[in-house]
Amino acid sequence: MEFSIGEVAALLGGTVQGDSSQKVNTLAKIQEAEKGSIAFLSNLKYEQYLYSTNASAVIVAKDFTPKEPVTASLILVEDPYTSFTVLLEQYQRMRLMAKVGVEEPAYLGKGSQVGEGVYRAAFSYIGNNVKIGNNVKIHAHVSIGDNCTVGDNTILYAGVKIYADCVIGQHCTLHSGVVIGSDGFGFAPQPDGSYKAIPQVGNVIIEDNVDIGANTVIDCATMGSTIIRKGVKLDNLIQIAHNVEIGSNTVIAAQTGISGSAVIGENCVIAGQVGIVGHINLIKGTKIGAQSGVSKSPEKENMAIQGSPAFDYKANLKSGVIFRKLPELQERVAKLEEKVINLSQS
Numbered sequence: 001m002e003f004s005i006g007e008v009a010a011l012l013g014g015t016v017q018g019d020s021s022q023k024v025n026t027l028a029k030i031q032e033a034e035k036g037s038i039a040f041l042s043n044l045k046y047e048q049y050l051y052s053t054n055a056s057a058v059i060v061a062k063d064f065t066p067k068e069p070v071t072a073s074l075i076l077v078e079d080p081y082t083s084f085t086v087l088l089e090q091y092q093r094m095r096l097m098a099k100v101g102v103e104e105p106a107y108l109g110k111g112s113q114v115g116e117g118v119y120r121a122a123f124s125y126i127g128n129n130v131k132i133g134n135n136v137k138i139h140a141h142v143s144i145g146d147n148c149t150v151g152d153n154t155i156l157y158a159g160v161k162i163y164a165d166c167v168i169g170q171h172c173t174l175h176s177g178v179v180i181g182s183d184g185f186g187f188a189p190q191p192d193g194s195y196k197a198i199p200q201v202g203n204v205i206i207e208d209n210v211d212i213g214a215n216t217v218i219d220c221a222t223m224g225s226t227i228i229r230k231g232v233k234l235d236n237l238i239q240i241a242h243n244v245e246i247g248s249n250t251v252i253a254a255q256t257g258i259s260g261s262a263v264i265g266e267n268c269v270i271a272g273q274v275g276i277v278g279h280i281n282l283i284k285g286t287k288i289g290a291q292s293g294v295s296k297s298p299e300k301e302n303m304a305i306q307g308s309p310a311f312d313y314k315a316n317l318k319s320g321v322i323f324r325k326l327p328e329l330q331e332r333v334a335k336l337e338e339k340v341i342n343l344s345q346s
Contacts, residue, residue, distance in 0.1 A: 001025060001094055005057045008038060009075045011090070012059070012083045018073025024056050027084070027091055038075075040084035059083050096155055097135055115152065133170065145181070151208065163220060169208035169230070177215035180204050184219040184226075184242025184260060198222060200242060207231075213238070213254070222260075229266070241278070253290075265301075275308075289313060 006020030023036065030039035030046055033055030040059040041050055050058060051068045062076040077083040103122040108114065112126050115134035125143045126132065133152035138144070142156045145163045150156070151170035160174045163181030174180070186198035202221025206228045212218075213236035218226055221243045228240075229248040239257040240246070246258075247266030256270055259278035264270075268282055271290035276282070281297045288294060289306030298305055304313035322329075 001091075005038075005073050005075065008057065008087070012075065012077050012086060014059070014062070014075045014077035014083065016057075016073055016075055018057075020073065022056050022073060027087060028055065030055065030058060038084075038087065039072075040080045042079075042081040042084070059087075093153075096137060097153070099137060109146065121158075127164065157214075163204075165203040166220070167203065167205045169206055169210065171208055172206060172210045172212070174212045175214040175216075175236070178212050179217045180206070181220040182217055184222055186222055186242065186260075202226065202242070204228070207248075210234075216240075219244075235272070247284070287313075289316075 002023050002025040004020060005016055005022050005024060008024065009016045009020065024038050026037045028034065028037040028039050030041055030053050031049040033039040033053050035054055035056055037055050038057045038059065039053060039055040041047060041064070050066065050070055053072060055072045057073045057075055059075045059077055059080045061080055062078060099119040100117050102120045106120045106122060107125045109126055109128035109130060111128050112130040112132070114132045115136065117135040118132055119137045121138060121140040123140050124138045127144060127146035127148070129147050130144055131149045133150060133154065135153045136150050137155045139156060139158040141158055142160045143162065144150065145166070147165045148162055148167070150168045151172065153170055154168055154172040156174050157176045159176045161179045162168065166181040168174070168180070181204045183200040186200060187195035188198055190196055200220050200222050202224045204218050204220050204226045207230040209230055210228055210232045212234045215236055216234050216238040218228065218240045219242045220226060224243065226240065226243055227245045229246060231249040232246050233251040235252060235254040237254045238252055241258060241260040243261040244258050244264070246264040247268065249266055250264055250268040250270070252270040253272040255272050256274040258264065258276045261279045262276050263281045265282050265284040265286060267285050269287045271288060273291045274288050274294065276294045280294065282294070283298060283301050285302035286298050287304040288310060291308070292306050292310040293308030294305070294310045305311055306313045307316040
């Protein structure tokens, strides 16, 4: 894949200082770049490399003024780091989207529809009455159950399992080992001490532009739908239980578990190893520190909480200081008690 520097600048909404017709075909760090590559300069600690780099083009801030002559063409943008991230995303997607066609053996069920530009790897399975959009990439050992829908430009990496009746939106990425639509953890205790499984007959709906990390599991609803709203980003090894709803543009780090029927608001940030009990409502903008246990809904929007049980972040830090001093405080209290006893006996 090769583009002119001018084409890259147009994509980023920038302008070019230098030769805009020169061709580039790869991305690189500024200190390692070779001819034909694009680098970026965001942190001025690396400015020294701008004057010696072999890159054909370097993305810089539009208000940046070089202190020495620069051989590379400069692409002037508002935010070099964000612009380079956009290029990385485009480069990766174009590379991934280059695969098309069907490898054998691959199974396609009765009544299923497959769009244009689809890649179906060997040993992939598509059930009956499935709708696959355009440019979907289905890698090896992916299984898609009956009556599912997968939107345009979605990538399903090796080993993804999607149970029947689930809906996956457009521009989603599901990494290896993701399971969508497995049974929710629903069991009714019986008089004899055993447990009876409650049928889980709902599905999972994943909206557009959702990324899901490797080995994350999203359970189907008991009835209705477990819903992951647009723009949600999930890390590896996350458990999302039945009937959970996660609001748009929320991000969740690894090893977090969300219990059934919890509602997570939009633009929340949940760190690693957080546990959230069922049937609570995390309102918009909630931020939860790592290893927290959340047992009740926060009091207001954009609140930061931490701890187990989780409460206000700053109050938690103060409590931590006191907790670390408990041995010292205990010793002081013991000495005071001794003094009081001695006074009473004198």
